[in-house]
Amino acid sequence: MRVYPSTFHLPKRGNSFQEYEDAFWVGPDDDGNGEIGSLRVAVADGASSSMLAGRWARRLVKIFGSAKGVTRTRADFLAAYREAAYSWDGEVREYKTDREKRGVPIEWYEEPGLAKGAYATILVVEFSDGRPGYPRRWKAAAIGDSCLFQVRGESLCSCFPISDVTGFSYQPPLLPSRVAEDDVVLRHVCLKSGRWEQGDHFYIATDALAAWFLRSWQAEERPWAILRDLDTEAGLDFATWVDQQRDLGEMHDDDTTLVRIDT
């Protein structure tokens, strides 16, 4: 399978890269002969109004990106979520211990946020070659408003899980670090699969860029034409382009992440 992933990310204005609270993960499965059998991509967007949101987003992409099957069934998705949530208290304890050791103990204004827990979206996409004679497939699973777009030639073939720009808000469904009840999580999991062909392009993005993409497409523009050329000789670099869109009011000033898969 020949796929070429590129990753781009930029923090919200005024924030450093250490304060960036999205996360992404790209993981090829190597069959031992240098061939990539499948590729998994995960992106997560830590809710900026929660504490340790960046750590929670990083934990989610690591676990969901490494776990096989999470895009196939809701039960597998739930199992990955449980693994992330059940081990979260340990990470918080380590964080508190580290703060104590460094002489900067937890302050009164941090305690309620730590007790409430962290929140993030998750989107995981798996690309596979398929069996000989069968079409190549992609499968995706999501909670929240991080999005996948599939472009073939000059057409948008698939949007997931949001297909209309009015679907974005400040209150998307989020995976909490405090263990949520199984049925509540299962109710919000979205699954989708599709076929892909060599030459397709995929754009996997957190909400600020995803909303820009859909707004542009709904205005009958070709947003992929810009994303396809980012960081190439023909296009702008990602940070310059995102800054321009923020200046123009075309993109929310938020942590911004894009994983581009060229095939």
Added chain:
Amino acid sequence: MYSAEISRANPTLFVFLLDQSASMQDQIGSGEGQRKCDVVADALNRLLSELAIKCAKEEGVRDYFYVSVFGYGGSGARPALSGPLAGRDLVPLSEIAASPARLEPRTKKVPDGAGGLVEQEVKFPTWVDPVASGGTPMCNALTKAQSVASRWLNDHPACFPPVVLNLTDGEANDGDPAIPAEAVRQLASADGPVLLFNLHVSSDKSPPIIFPDSDVALPNQYARQLFNISSTLPDQMRTYAQQQGIAVSDGTRGFVFNADITSIVQFLDIGTRASDLR
């Protein structure tokens, strides 16, 4: 309008006006016989605490907001923060969080994980103390708020519009507050006019009223006057009020009568909201 991102690169301003006149010695009409000055001081301390918690991130509070607190009583309005911030009239939120006058232990009931409640000790920060003395120079306080907001807007012309919150029993005695209130509401950033909200604490025993859209049910002239000088809630804030079970309409104003106004902190978006799946 009211869609500007609130961020450290584009912060906004909260101005709190705290009535400290002699009439604030009287008891509030509802509740457990607290003095009005205790109620407004407690409300302001909780508002500042909620703001700090809302903006707390790893190892610090982000300066999404700058804060002015003026007390008014006697001859005029003056900075009302006590402790290390005494005398300051514009303070970044991180300094507010780092420098309360006191941190008092209080108990609150929290879920015990088995369907019951258990008492837990929490630290309650205090920045302002109850004061009740002299007249009620509310016009002077509103003029001071206008001055601070005007300066802020010169430096932050594209910010989410500043919010001015007046906590009072409404009995102004230095003129008609409608005039300086109008001057406050006429100030604007590129994102919309300044928002003026009022918390009315009253000795009247009428039931509490939260974010009404008409002055018809309000029990006295002071309540009606404060309602009429309050801004209507922007769309997004109305939506959040509705989500909290409050009946709203296009005419809903940022006014509460003998009720909790801490929820306005939750009406402001600083990014993706953290809420549980349902």
